[in-house]
Amino acid sequence: MSLVTPGEPIAVEEEALPAGGAYISRDGYVRSMVTGLLQFDKYRKQVLVKPLVRRELTLKPNSVIEGVVTNASEDVAMVKIYASENNMRFNAIGILHVSQVMDGYVSAMYDYIKPGDVVKAKVLNSTPPYLLSVKEPLMGVIAAQCSHCGSTLHLHPSGYLVCRNCGRQEKRKIAVGYLYVLR
Ligand SMILES: [Zn+2]
Numbered sequence: 533m534s535l536v537t538p539g540e541p542i543a544v545e546e547e548a549l550p551a552g553g554a555y556i557s558r559d560g561y562v563r564s565m566v567t568g569l570l571q572f573d574k575y576r577k578q579v580l581v582k583p584l585v586r587r588e589l590t591l592k593p594n595s596v597i598e599g600v601v602t603n604a605s606e607d608v609a610m611v612k613i614y615a616s617e618n619n620m621r622f623n624a625i626g627i628l629h630v631s632q633v634m635d636g637y638v639s640a641m642y643d644y645i646k647p648g649d650v651v652k653a654k655v656l657n658s659t660p661p662y663l664l665s666v667k668e669p670l671m672g673v674i675a676a677q678c679s680h681c682g683s684t685l686h687l688h689p690s691g692y693l694v695c696r697n698c699g700r701q702e703k704r705k706i707a708v709g710y711l712y713v714l715r
Contacts, residue, residue: 534570535567535568536568538563538565541562545561548574549562550580562579566584568583590660591616591622593655593656593657595655597613597616597626597653597664598650600648601650604642605641605642606640606641608627608628608641609627609645610626624660625660627661627663627664644703651666651674652666652672652707652709653672666705678700680695681697686712687706687710691706693706
């Protein structure tokens, strides 16, 4: 077996026909469709390219993710990551520790990050579960809902979040670029 890449000629039409992972191009060559291992069945005159299993995508330190907070205790928030940079779809679990919320003392996570919040965060490590940080100004909550009525919270010019439905004011670690701004 040998490794072949997409488009690589692996046989001529007269020698063998593609049985999978290969095609016949107009010039009469059997070419590979994928990166994989070539299996040449001379007896049946067939070629098969078995695709290499794609390596699982992983995040790199300092990459930026978006996710939804699934729960928040005093020390830790769990984040369901749904996207990485460049809007690439990505599913993984992230963990935000209270020490990574902001510089200075944070008494309790849930004063700054609450379940249901959409957060933008920086990744600190390279293997799941991913450790996250929202310390930087661009990181933090980008969308949040009112704890009282569930309506979207809007950013007030003085820096707190306000519910347009019930008037409740709330605090978060708000990211520059919070999506809903009161005007
Ligand atoms: Zn409300």
